[in-house]
Amino acid sequence: MCAASYAVMGVIMSADRYFTEDEIQRLPVHIAAIMDGNGRWAKARLLPRTAGHRVGSETFRRAAEFMSEIGVRYFTVYAFSTENWKRPPEEVGVIMELLEKYLNESVSSMAEKNIRLNFFGDLSRLSLRLLALVEKTRKISENCTGLCVNVCLNYGGRQEIVRAARAAAEEALAGRVCPENIDENYLSSFMYSKGIPDPDLIIRPGREVRISNFLLWQCAYSEFYFTDKMWPEMDETEFVKAIKSYLDRNRRFGGI
Ligand code: IPE
Ligand code: IPE
Ligand code: MG
Secondary structure, eight states: OOHHHHHHTTOOOOGGGTSOHHHHHTOOSEEEEEOOOHHHHHHTTTOOHHHHHHHHHHHHHHHHHHHHHHTOSEEEEEEEETTGGGSOHHHHHHHHHHHHHHHHHHHHHHHHTTOEEEEESOGGGSOHHHHHHHHHHHHHHTTOOSOEEEEEEEEOHHHHHHHHHHHHHHHHHTTSSOGGGOOHHHHHTTSTTTTSOOOSEEEEOSSOOSOTTSSTTTTTTOEEEEOSSOGGGOOHHHHHHHHHHHHTOOOOTTOO
């Protein structure tokens, strides 16, 4: 489904505040973001890193509302990687607390805005309380038909691919699939992103030009946008800049 047809469903919208009619027709269906730079944003203001995470979680809430407003169909955000456990336990604790706080406070308002919340990642390592909240959120918003927000939590692209390969191997071992029938579509059906189109645009603030184990399977033909802004500085203007840059690209998918 393209962004324009989504608009016709009457869920939005004010994309025309930012984009021309032609641009609205070509808006990315799926945008992903690596929410990086919270710690450095805080340090530059002589604040503890955790203050950056607090502001960053508010930035996420506003970003999701903006994506919903302009008629983007999927918004996938990298909130915590499989490698982020290497951080001091105090910082990990604050990030988990903020996630709980966000879920507690935003579930109903997101559902009112018809926003569906979904989660990618190995959730088994989360606390039981957070896990329960994640499940509750998923359930409450499962019938929302507007923007779908995928929150990547204890997520790693390699872990996701290994998990899919293992599931396919189990199916083969059980005789339910022949190894020669394991193709890209089949493996995709074991990814967290099953049924969701690949991201058209991946935005990474925070000055780093790398993928950091995000959506490795899905990013094969994504367009990338890197910016020196830190995640807490990402506002409507910055997202519009990223999307306009995307709209200027010529996507060939290997063709000419
Ligand atoms: C991203 O910001 C948030 C998470 C990884 C959880 P960082 O905490 O990585 O901030 P920087 O990159 O150190 O500034
Ligand atoms: C990527 O940021 C992960 C998230 C934003 C959740 P990192 O800060 O962990 O990435 P690196 O370590 O700079 O590659
Ligand atoms: Mg970082």
